[in-house]
Amino acid sequence: MYLDIVLVDYLNPDGVLTTYRITPKESGEKVVIDRLRDIDTKFSSHDSMDIGGARIYNTSSCSIQIQQTKLRKYSPMDSDGLIFFTLEHLGIPVGSQRQAHGGYYNFILPPSFRFTDLHIVDPYDNNEHAIEKKKHFRSDVIWDTSCNTSLAKMFLTSSRGTFSFILLGRAKLYDGNNKSEFLNAQETQYAVSSIFDYHIISADGKKTLTDDIAKKSEWLELKPNIMGFGINLNAIIKDSIQAFQNKVKK
Numbered sequence: 001m002y003l004d005i006v007l008v009d010y011l012n013p014d015g016v017l018t019t020y021r022i023t024p025k026e027s028g029e030k031v032v033i034d035r036l037r038d039i040d041t042k043f044s045s046h047d048s049m050d051i052g053g054a055r056i057y058n059t060s061s062c063s064i065q066i067q068q069t070k071l072r073k074y075s076p077m078d079s080d081g082l083i084f085f086t087l088e089h090l091g092i093p094v095g096s097q098r099q100a101h102g103g104y105y106n107f108i109l110p111p112s113f114r115f116t117d118l119h120i121v122d123p124y125d126n127n128e129h130a131i132e133k134k135k136h137f138r139s140d141v142i143w144d145t146s147c148n149t150s151l152a153k154m155f156l157t158s159s160r161g162t163f164s165f166i167l168l169g170r171a172k173l174y175d176g177n178n179k180s181e182f183l184n185a186q187e188t189q190y191a192v193s194s195i196f197d198y199h200i201i202s203a204d205g206k207k208t209l210t211d212d213i214a215k216k217s218e219w220l221e222l223k224p225n226i227m228g229f230g231i232n233l234n235a236i237i238k239d240s241i242q243a244f245q246n247k248v249k250k
Helices: 233-249
Strands: 005-011 016-024 031-035 049-051 054-056 062-070 082-095 103-108 113-121 140-144 149-156 161-173 186-188 220-222 229-231
Touching (some): 005 054, 005 082, 082 103, 149 161
Parallel strands (some): 140 186
Antiparallel strands (some): 005 016, 016 062, 049 054, 082 161, 103 149, 220 229
């Protein structure tokens, strides 16, 4: 796919949202990608990088901006393992779909969480006040069984040249039981990149996105990513589920 922008949001358990914004460096160029679920991720490609649910093939020709913010509309995990979140992106430059322009968006939950509710809607739909009742954009949900991670994906197209949306959702820690509680999702392997999940944000590499992760030194792994460090998803998944189970028992 040849796109004007790839936008990837990672939600951290403490409500910190890390956004990767990938755009061409030169006017008239495109970001060249494939969805990870469509390719053999074990096959490496020159000048490529995996971010979210996409492989970027022309990395050296792209600008990659990383932004972090703490969501105001976020409820941390309660005793039932539930989290609630709301965010918005306004005025994303995607060009006109009439001239084959567009973008690709990924929203990724913390490891081991699955969606129980998800709404991606038009913020300019004034016919409805409640977010859940506004016009919905088409999106798909994937559950990556190789890293126990949820991905919501959406293509961004517009006749006006910009795309805006509000995302509202709920998610719950998943222990492998009671699938009926969760949104239907296509289950597959290797649909989400683990390299960029929960990267280290401090200059000295001693502080992570959450205090809990900072206390787990065994989670840290050196990896060739943008920030220089990554997190062992398997350790996070194992520890988070165990911690939740212990909490329930108490």
